[in-house]
Every structure is written in structure tokens, then in C-alpha cells.
Amino acid sequence: MSDEHNVRGFKVRLDRAYHLDFHLWVQSSEGDSVRIGMDPLGLETSGTLSQLEFAAVGTIVARGEPFGTLEAEKFVGPIRSPLSGMIVASNAEAMASPGICERDPYGEGWFVELTPFDFDGERDQLTEGTVTLVAAFAAKVDDYRRQGVLAE
Amino acid sequence: MTVWRYLAARNVGGAEGLAFDEALMAGHGRGQQAAPVLRLYTYASHVALCGRYQHIEAELNIDACRRTGTEIGRRPTGGGAIVMGVGQLGVAVVTNAPTTMRPKDLLEQFSLGIVCGLAKLGIDARFSGKNDLKVDGRKIAGLGLYLDGTGALLFHSSILADLDIPFMLEVLDVPAAKLGAAGPAAVAERITTVSRETREPCTGDTIRDAVALGFCEALAIELAESTPTDTEVRDAADLVTGKYATDEWRFQRSPQADANSSSMVKTPGGLVRVYVALQGDTIKSAMFTGDFNEMPAPLAEYESALKWARADPDALTALARRSCGHDTGLGVPPEQLADAVWQAAAQAMEHGVAAPLIEGSCYFPESGEVVPGEVSA
Numbered sequence: 050m051s052d053e054h055n056v057r058g059f060k061v062r063l064d065r066a067y068h069l070d071f072h073l074w075v076q077s078s079e080g081d082s083v084r085i086g087m088d089p090l091g092l093e094t095s096g097t098l099s100q101l102e103f104a105a106v107g108t109i110v111a112r113g114e115p116f117g118t119l120e121a122e123k124f125v126g127p128i129r130s131p132l133s134g135m136i137v138a139s140n141a142e143a144m145a146s147p148g149i150c151e152r153d154p155y156g157e158g159w160f161v162e163l164t165p166f167d168f169d170g171e172r173d174q175l176t177e178g179t180v181t182l183v184a185a186f187a188a189k190v191d192d193y194r195r196q197g198v199l200a201e
Numbered sequence: 202m203t204v205w206r207y208l209a210a211r212n213v214g215g216a217e218g219l220a221f222d223e224a225l226m227a228g229h230g231r232g233q234q235a236a237p238v239l240r241l242y243t244y245a246s247h248v249a250l251c252g253r254y255q256h257i258e259a260e261l262n263i264d265a266c267r268r269t270g271t272e273i274g275r276r277p278t279g280g281g282a283i284v285m286g287v288g289q290l291g292v293a294v295v296t297n298a299p300t301t302m303r304p305k306d307l308l309e310q311f312s313l314g315i316v317c318g319l320a321k322l323g324i325d326a327r328f329s330g331k332n333d334l335k336v337d338g339r340k341i342a343g344l345g346l347y348l349d350g351t352g353a354l355l356f357h358s359s360i361l362a363d364l365d366i367p368f369m370l371e372v373l374d375v376p377a378a379k380l381g382a383a384g385p386a387a388v389a390e391r392i393t394t395v396s397r398e399t400r401e402p403c404t405g406d407t408i409r410d411a412v413a414l415g416f417c418e419a420l421a422i423e424l425a426e427s428t429p430t431d432t433e434v435r436d437a438a439d440l441v442t443g444k445y446a447t448d449e450w451r452f453q454r455s456p457q458a459d460a461n462s463s464s465m466v467k468t469p470g471g472l473v474r475v476y477v478a479l480q481g482d483t484i485k486s487a488m489f490t491g492d493f494n495e496m497p498a499p500l501a502e503y504e505s506a507l508k509w510a511r512a513d514p515d516a517l518t519a520l521a522r523r524s525c526g527h528d529t530g531l532g533v534p535p536e537q538l539a540d541a542v543w544q545a546a547a548q549a550m551e552h553g554v555a556a557p558l559i560e561g562s563c564y565f566p567e568s569g570e571v572v573p574g575e576v577s578a
Contacts, residue, residue: 124307
């Protein structure tokens with residue numbers, strides 16, 4: 050696929066922005082909303098996802114606050130929002146079968162849709178653009194490998 | 202040397218014990234400077250605790266819990282259902298979540314304190330699989346991790362100082378509970394206790410000091426004995442009434458359906474049966490039974506690895522090869538075992554919420570009898 054790069058062994062879609070610390074991608078969706086899902090590096094470092102729970106539609110979240118919770122290999126932790134906004138949709142199929150997030154992280158495995166309150170203002174916290182994104186993603190993978198978070 | 206706060210408690214209630222652990226998290230997280238906390242405590246006998254997203258009705262025998270006065274609770278951490286009481290030592294570590302470590306690495310790091318503590322009792326326990334401590338392949342402690350939205354971390358463990366297996370099988374709705382008279386032996390093959398390993402009767406209280414010492418040595422820390430602050434006591438009381446003792450928390454339902462099924466594998470030594478329990482597309486437990494005196498080590502390894510694995514044929518095959526190598530110990534290739542697991546899992550997923558298994562003899566039907574939810578591989 051032309052908009053997909055292999056970066057240090059991970060598939061990275063270039064048609065969206067990323068919050069590389071939260072391991073989430075953000076893609077413009079219909080209307081004013083964005084779709085959010087987990088990137089392959091996040092999936093790799095979390096381990097097998099066994100549970101996903103998302104905030105109810107209508108919930109307002111601030112950037113950095115949790116919009117959901119995941120359980121992966123007995124670790125339960127928050128999924129922190131890359132943007133401030135209101136949840137307008139959540140992926141019931143992903144909650145019922147988290148395996149689809151691993152099989153199709155950029156497609157059917159999306160998490161939620163959110164209407165951002167200040168997308169332009171918060172966008173600088175995201176990483177996007179082919180050159181910048183590929184370099185930043187590679188640096189993240191290298192960093193994790195140096196720390197032993199990822200196997201060589 | 203880093204100084205940790207140390208709290209000890211005995212005979213705490215189920216909701217109270219969980220609430221206090223969460224209350225301790227308030228002083229931790231991003232930008233907070235509170236000292237890490239180690240809490241070693243026992244619950245009043247007995248409390249049945251299921252994991253964060255489990256369905257209580259599928260994991261516990263509610264009637265038996267009521268009949269025996271067993272309190273029912275839900276942990277903030279993941280994993281499976283457990284029974285806690287004076288025979289088990291609860292371990293809680295509360296600190297800031299480091300951003301540079303995987304959850305699995307954090308589990309391993311904190312488990313070193315328990316490993317070291319058990320070593321002081323003459324027990325050689327090791328981290329095994331995703332989140333267990335085992336002694337010669339038998340589980341002696343379970344581990345779990347919860348990170349909240351503020352960056353605070355709660356590490357939980359339950360150490361089996363001792364265990365009343367028949368009682369556990371009465372209140373937990375685990376596959377071995379359906380094995381009837383064979384159930385306790387099946388559990389004993391997979392679980393051990395400090396009492397069993399040391400041949401001395403032990404309780405959570407009697408192993409507490411060894412575990413505390415283990416944390417000091419393994420993590421190079423000092424423990425400063427402490428008591429709960431007024432704020433922590435107040436916060437914990439609020440969490441009891443507002444969360445842990447409420448039916449909304451305890452009986453909440455996950456979007457994933459529970460399902461179970463079984464299948465059989467023909468081996469040169471006879472039939473081997475595999476039982477799987479799923480939540481959504483994740484295997485929450487698996488158990489092999491067959492006509493063997495002792496379960497072959499590769500089979501035990503595979504059974505253990507299946508816990509919390511994805512129910513996917515390729516993943517199950519890869520796991521079987523990794524666990525068993527070329528030799529399953531049964532005279533059949535690992536792929537055949539994986540196929541049996543997949544057939545059971547696929548049938549369970551097809552059922553969605555599976556029909557209740559028949560009590561008693563459903564795991565050992567008369568020859569030729571097929572039980573609901575069973576397929577042959």
C-alpha cells in the first residue's frame with residue numbers, strides 16, 4: 050500500500066497523525082470528528098489485548114485523560130486521549146473481540162471517534178508528515194530497543 | 202538506599218482491602234513524590250475476587266459463596282478469579298509508573314521481591330508465563346498490574362501460603378470444579394503452596410516477614426513501618442461505599458461474551474481432552490486431562506501458555522510449537538494439539554455464550570457419549 054511504510058519492522062500508515070507517547074493514531078473522519086486507534090508499536094508493547102472498554106458516547110475528555118481502559122496480559126491500564134473533545138462513537142466490535150485491533154489496527158480495529166474542541170491548537174502535539182513521522186517512529190522504536198522494552 | 206513505606210494488616214474485608222490499596226494510589230502518579238508503598242495483608246476468610254473484566258456469574262459459584270459466607274469482590278487488576286483468606290498473603294505495591302518499562306517487565310521486577318522472600322523459606326519460585334510465579338511448574342503466586350490515568354501504579358499478588366482446594370472448587374467456577382472427585386488432584390497438579398513445599402503448616406501471617414525481607418533484598422530498599430493516614434482511611438471508606446462494595450462494580454458486565462467448550466485428541470496413549478473457557482476471542486483458561494499419571498511437561502507448558510492467548514489458529518499453533526518443541530510428550534505433533542484447542546475455541550466462539558456444562562460427569566462421559574460443546578480433533 051502506497052501510504053504505508055515499514056519502519057523498523059512496524060507498519061506505519063502515513064495518512065494520519067500519531068501521538069507517539071500514547072501509541073495512538075488520529076485520522077480525520079466524517080464531519081468534524083476524528084477516529085482514534087492504537088498503533089502497532091503500542092500493540093506490540095502491550096501484549097495480547099484481552100479487554101477494551103471505552104467511555105460512553107457523549108463523554109467529554111481532556112487531552113491526556115483516559116477515554117478508555119485496556120487489559121493486556123493481566124495488566125490493566127488507561128488509554129489516554131491524544132486530544133480534548135467529546136466521544137461521538139466507540140467501536141463495539143473491538144470491545145467484543147479485541148483481536149481485530151491486532152489484525153487490522155488501522156482499519157476495523159479503531160477505538161473511538163471524537164469531536165475535538167481545539168484540533169488546530171492541539172495538533173502540534175501529534176506527529177505527522179512522511180519524513181517527520183518516519184524519523185520519529187524509528188527513533189521511538191530504537192529508543193525502546195535500547196531500553197530493552199522491545200526485543201532486538 | 203530508597204526507603205519504602207511498609208504497611209501490614211490482617212483479616213481485612215474484601216471491599217476494604219481493595220479500597221485501601223486504591224486509596225494509597227492517591228499520593229502517586231505523574232509529578233507526585235510520595236515514597237513507594239509495600240502493603241502485606243491477609244483477608245478475613247473468605248473472599249472470592251474476580252479480575253477487572255470478568256463476569257462474576259461465570260467465574261464464581263454465587264450460591265456457594267452465599268452459603269459459605271464468602272464475600273464477593275472485583276479487583277482493579279486483571280486476571281482470573283481467586284480465593285483469599287488467612288491462608289493467602291496479599292501483596293500490594295504502590296508507586297509511580299515508570300514510562301520506560303513494559304508492564305511485563307514491571308511485573309517481573311516486583312515479583313523478584315516475592316521470589317526472594319520465598320527463597321528465604323527454602324522455595325525456588327520463578328517467574329513463568331505471562332504473570333505467574335511457579336515452583337516446578339506449579340503456580341504459587343499470581344501477579345497483576347493496574348495503572349490509573351494519573352500515572353500511579355498498583356502491583357497486586359496473592360501468595361498461596363496454604364489453600365483449601367475443595368473449598369476453592371466449591372466457590373470458584375473453574376474447569377477443575379467440574380471434575381468431581383478428580384478435581385482436587387487436577388488442581389494439586391497445577392498449584393502448590395508454601396505449606397506443601399516446606400511441609401509445615403503456613404498462613405499469610407507466618408510468611409509475611411520473609412516476603413518483606415525479600416522485597417528489601419531483591420529491590421535494594423529499606424522498609425519504614427507505617428500506619429494509614431487519616432486521609433487514606435477516609436478515602437478508602439469512600440471507595441468501599443462508592444465502588445468496591447457496590448453491585449454496580451462487583452456485578453458489572455464486559456462487552457465480551459463468556460463461552461466454553463472442549464475437544465479431544467487421539468494419542469497413542471489414549472484420549473486427551475482439552476477444555477477451554479473464553480471471554481470474547483481470548484482464552485481465559487485451558488485444561489488438558491487424559492489417562493496419564495503425570496501430565497507431560499511440554500503439555501503443561503502449553504496449557505499454561507494458553508492462558509490469555511488469542512483464540513486464533515495461527516497463534517495457537519505458534520504457541521504449541523514454542524511450548525512443546527517437536528515433542529508434546531503424547532506421541533502427537535504440537536500442531537495436532539493446537540488444532541484441538543482451536544476446534545474447541547472455535548466452537549465456543551460460535552456458541553457465543555455457551556450452554557451450561559453438565560455437572561459432574563460431563564468431563565468424563567460414558568464411552569461414545571458426546572457432551573454439549575465437544576468436538577474431536
